[in-house]
Amino acid sequence: xxxxxxxxxxEMALRGRIGGYTRxxxxxxxxxTARARSGFLRRFEPTDxxxxxxxxxxxxxxxxxxxxxxxxxxxxKARRH
Numbered sequence: 001x002x003x004x005x006x007x008x009x010x011e012m013a014l015r016g017r018i019g020g021y022t023r024x025x026x027x028x029x030x031x032x033t034a035r036a037r038s039g040f041l042r043r044f045e046p047t048d049x050x051x052x053x054x055x056x057x058x059x060x061x062x063x064x065x066x067x068x069x070x071x072x073x074x075x076x077k078a079r080r081h
Contacts, residue, residue: 023032044063046056 041060041064044060044067046059046063051059
């Protein structure tokens with residue numbers, strides 16, 4: 001029974017991989033990830049409603065850079081120990 005399930009899981013994984021490659025071949029990468037990137041960046045947007053769109057974008061980019069720098073610091077620290 002376990003061999004049968006293992007075969008089914010391998011078949012499902014292969015079908016998923018084929019579907020992913022087919023989708024990647026049909027659409028530009030930025031189109032495939034646009035919603036995910038938008039949702040991720042929304043986490044860093046300032047909440048002040050009085051900001052201009054330019055200032056909101058500048059602060060969002062700065063917050064994202066700070067987040068990535070924190071992750072890089074933690075990663076380097078983990079490799080040292």
